[in-house]
Amino acid sequence: MQHPSRLPLLESVLEAVSAGIIVVDAAHRIVLWNKWMSRHTGCAAHKALGMDLFELMPELRGGRVEAAIRQSLANHFSSLLSPTLNRAPFPLYSNPAAIGRGERMQQAIAVTPLAFPAGQAGSHCLIQLSDVSMAASREKLLREQTEMLRLQTFSDGLTGIANRRAFDAAIDREVRRAKRNSGMLSLLMIDIDHFKPYNDHYGHQQGDGCLIQVSAALQALLQRSMDMLARYGGEEFAVILPDNDPHQALRMAEALHARVLQLALPHAYGGPEKQVTVSIGVATLLPGQPAVPAALIGAADAALYAAKRAGRNRIVAAQPEQPAAGPAP
Numbered sequence: 001m002q003h004p005s006r007l008p009l010l011e012s013v014l015e016a017v018s019a020g021i022i023v024v025d026a027a028h029r030i031v032l033w034n035k036w037m038s039r040h041t042g043c044a045a046h047k048a049l050g051m052d053l054f055e056l057m058p059e060l061r062g063g064r065v066e067a068a069i070r071q072s073l074a075n076h077f078s079s080l081l082s083p084t085l086n087r088a089p090f091p092l093y094s095n096p097a098a099i100g101r102g103e104r105m106q107q108a109i110a111v112t113p114l115a116f117p118a119g120q121a122g123s124h125c126l127i128q129l130s131d132v133s134m135a136a137s138r139e140k141l142l143r144e145q146t147e148m149l150r151l152q153t154f155s156d157g158l159t160g161i162a163n164r165r166a167f168d169a170a171i172d173r174e175v176r177r178a179k180r181n182s183g184m185l186s187l188l189m190i191d192i193d194h195f196k197p198y199n200d201h202y203g204h205q206q207g208d209g210c211l212i213q214v215s216a217a218l219q220a221l222l223q224r225s226m227d228m229l230a231r232y233g234g235e236e237f238a239v240i241l242p243d244n245d246p247h248q249a250l251r252m253a254e255a256l257h258a259r260v261l262q263l264a265l266p267h268a269y270g271g272p273e274k275q276v277t278v279s280i281g282v283a284t285l286l287p288g289q290p291a292v293p294a295a296l297i298g299a300a301d302a303a304l305y306a307a308k309r310a311g312r313n314r315i316v317a318a319q320p321e322q323p324a325a326g327p328a329p
């Protein structure tokens with residue numbers, strides 16, 4: 001069987017290959033420009049050949065592509081330009097419609113020194129381009145899905161605020177931070193009063209609506225990024241206030257309590273106010289106290305329980321533990 005001559009065979013491979021192939025000489029003049037390049041740039045080979053690559057595509061000047069080409073010609077280094085860092089340096093478009101939209105294809109670029117003619121290192125440089133738009137959009141989708149899963153893992157499905165899992169992680173982190181900085185950390189436990197009769201009377205769906213409105217009202221008052229409102233349980237919320245002393249925490253509790261009253265959500269089977277109210281327990285971890293999340297949560301919970309017992313619709317602050325009395329003089 002007769003073998004085809006290698007040169008025409010290589011030429012037809014070059015024209016058929018699904019990748020852009022450019023060869024430039026030591027003066028960056030284009031000496032090879034395959035069909036894929038013509039198709040995806042709109043610039044035919046007869047126009048590109050002989051031109052300085054950086055005159056044809058001035059935007060490549062000063063960027064990573066130019067640096068890679070110079071390294072290849074001067075030092076014979078190969079480079080792979082990551083599509084993550086260099087998304088679309090060449091003006092390449094998947095189709096004419098994409099040109100109209102100015103939507104470039106995502107590119108993987110390899111720059112390789114060519115010893116051509118044989119033995120003349122640094123005389124030419126091969127630039128290979130491939131379309132990684134599909135992989136890039138899959139990667140983007142995966143990133144978005146991962147972010148969505150992360151948000152779902154740490155946020156409450158009904159109210160959209162942080163969930164118990166996020167709270168547990170945050171309180172551990174903040175207690176450790178307070179200990180490290182010898183700082184203070186306050187915690188509010190907030191519970192909607194008479195929520196069982198609310199549900200029983202207005203129905204579970206309206207109960208859900210009430211939880212959404214109350215959580216949004218509480219969240220709107222927290223301005224500092226380090227403060228966290230979380231849904232602690234059914235109709236119980238927790239607010240973590242890093243660096244807040246007992247007075248600041250009490251002021252915040254008063255503001256949150258008042259904000260819920262302002263909502264004026266009718267509750268025919270609640271307390272005498274006949275509207276939705278909350279009870280709040282406040283506790284603060286002071287410098288020198290044992291930095292144990294469970295102790296701080298326990299103190300805020302006990303204060304909340306005291307507020308409920310005292311008649312609800314009020315705030316009770318836990319009394320900081322007094323330091324142990326020293327020996328009598």
Ligand SMILES: Nc1nc2c(ncn2[C@@H]2O[C@H](COP(=O)(O)OP(=O)(O)OP(=O)(O)O)[C@@H](O)[C@H]2O)c(=O)[nH]1
Binds near residue numbers: 191206207
């Ligand atoms: N609609 C709705 N109700 C919930 C949800 N989670 C918990 N609950 C209800 O919240 C109510 C809590 O009732 P209790 O713990 O008895 O407390 P309460 O009636 O608020 O009484 P006090 O807290 O003592 O004022 C129960 O009826 C739960 O079913 C929820 O996601 N949606």
